[in-house]
Amino acid sequence: MASLGGVDTGGQNVYVAQLAKHLAAQGYLVDVFTRRESAEIAEVVDWAPGVRVIHVTAGPAEVIIKENILQYMDDFKDNMIAFIINKQLHYALTHANFFMSAQVAMGVKKELDIPFVVTFHALGHVRRIHQAEKDKFPEQRLTIEEQAVQEADHIIAECPQDKEDLIQYYNAPVEKISIIPCGFSATEFYPIDKEVARKIAGLPQKEHIILQLGRMVPRKGVDNVIRALGKLKGTKKPVKLVVVGGECEELVEETCPEYARLMNIAREYNIDASVIFTGRKNRDQLKFYYNAADVFITTPWYEPFGITPLEAMACGTPVIGSNVGGIKYSVADGETGLLVPAEDPEALAEKITQLVNNEDILYGMSRNAIKRVNTFFTWAHVAGQVEDLYKKLMPVAKQRNVLLGIDKSVAA
Template identity: 30%
Template sequence: MLTVHTSPLHQPGTGDAGGMNVYILELAKRLAAIDIEVEIFTRATSAALPPLVEPAPGVLVRHVEAGPYEGLAKEDMPGQLCAFTHGLMRAWADHGPGHYDLVHSHYWLSGRVGRLAAARWGVPLVHAMHTMAKVKNAALAGGDTPEPAARVIGETQVSQAADLLIANTGKEADELVRHYGADPARVAVVHPGVDLDRFRPGPSGIVAGRAEARARLGLPQNALIPLFAGRIQPLKAPDLVLHAVARLLEERPTLRERIVVPVVGGPSGSGLAEPKGLQNLAAQLGISDVTLFHPPAGQEQLADWYRAASVLVMPSYSESFGMVAIEAQACGTPVIAAEVGGLPVAVCDGVSGVLVPGHDPANYARALRSFADDPARSARMGAAAARHARTFSWDRAAASTAAAYAAALRDRWGVHASYVAARI
């Protein structure tokens, strides 16, 4: 597996680390559990990093030296792809021909390296876009920076070169065909999963689990708590959450006494230009007193934030899937989400949450008001949300990915790959 610009070992919610980091590591672990060994190559971001890390049996993370360790923006990463490819080939040379059966690249930067590696080794290339420039540019947040033409070109080249493209949803598969001319026969849909052992309601149930999580986090027991969790950048629209809350408090001023709005995450991408921009916006809107800013949380504490919330608010402008939505629902928390990308798959509208068309704060305020006016609604929808989330597991995602690998190998080698298909 190749993930050039961000390591699966990085803390999600910081820098460029997010759902893709979780996806890669969890998928690799589950693939290793079904006897598919995985080596993950990522760029070293510190001289102190060991060359090899084994986060789980059968999974190795290799840190490749390519460019300066720190301070290299994702936009400058293309200039280091040759150095990264050189490091990858050096590792391959230590093993010799035939060591790697398949290349699975993640994000377009990795896809460019993957094209060269797969061709050099004579193995299939499987690629996952995770996000696409043309899709993001068609739904930019106000003031956000468009993805560059170089990315569009790179994504098009990878789409044409890959033996198989993995899409998170049917909609993403359609976008690959429509925007990049991908062959529909070479696109497989694999829904991401969720760690159902970590992200689950409290052992005493949703209501008791919520009370226990709030006690651990120091949150008021009877408050309405709409949570934003994710990277602080225009794409994720955390500002829309604050605007919606401000509007709700204009309509329900007495609600100020019993509302807390946690924002859990750190600046990322174009959000780094104004790292304090969201705090300043809260002050301008007059809601600093009810807004709680918290740095990115580890997975265990993040599960507590989900459990403690009345509802997760996810008003993104673009989401290939929306892993945060599934994690929250697995903890028994309903979701208010934008009706974009893969979120209509991740959230069952009217059952496990509420899908909102467009990005008008008034519509999100209206959705929040339904939870404010009916406090029991959160637990009712939360039970349905937990059931819905259980249909997404990493074991299922790994099995589907293994089947996709087998198909790519069969297409490349024909009957000579039958032994691989039998094993996976």
């Protein structure tokens, strides 16, 4: 229910929403438990056919940054259990998303004997490696993750790298891990004529457009893309970088430090006129930006999976991505796009030039991208794999009633 593109709202929100919706379409009843952020919102919201969103009181009814929410998870667990008992609900399974939800799921399992699956979406040990002292999550995160790995009935890794990290850093039993990727919505993202898409998005028609779309936080590597733009040489037409995302629709340097930092980098390279910051956009607008672009770029330091490359490829837009995590799994290097080292603007500039100067390569990659995502990464396909896993864990009599436990305020 949250607006996407902010610091704490991104791919994990999409994952839970789409998985819940597609499981409900298969006949499941799904309740999504989330922390109450407003006193005005109803306790129970009928979000979609077969899907309810239940707002649990845990701390003050206001938005809190995800790094500060762990202290309220015991209250979340107690109030969630009270809701289940008071409403006489009988869940077959809990699906926890992120480490805080995993902590709650462990408590629910202990008190109500409900098995749980966990998708971490991001791992504390990996985050520490890449962010070091910038990681503001409490130390208990690692202990909670380690405990959840042992107590979960099953673990969903989103890509092979995620599985390797779970085994290496958490000693996760191999037999308890299944690789099930994220997906994209074929009803939301599909090819649209580029000229039409640019007209709707208000973007220039006669220039190359490269797109960065997602949360505007340092680890997503937007600064790397700006520096690459400043190093471009030999392109046949001028290149514009479009950056979609941010805390609000109208970005202001005085109130958005990350936007101010990125603008200063653009000024440093004297390319501020070539970078278009759109601010946050509604989800129904995103397909126009994906289709307007010649190339989609995502070069984070690390990425547990990354849904935006799938959405771009579904629109027929080739992807240049970091050779990390889920990106190196979803992007077929040389077929649907290209992979580059993270934080290497020179290498990125070289790949951008290679693609925008060759329409035949772009066309071939576009066709390959559409075919790849529609074969392997639709939410329907993903939900089918998740359902197969659920059936192995749930008693037969309870296989049509499942709970997806998540606090969307702590989206990774």
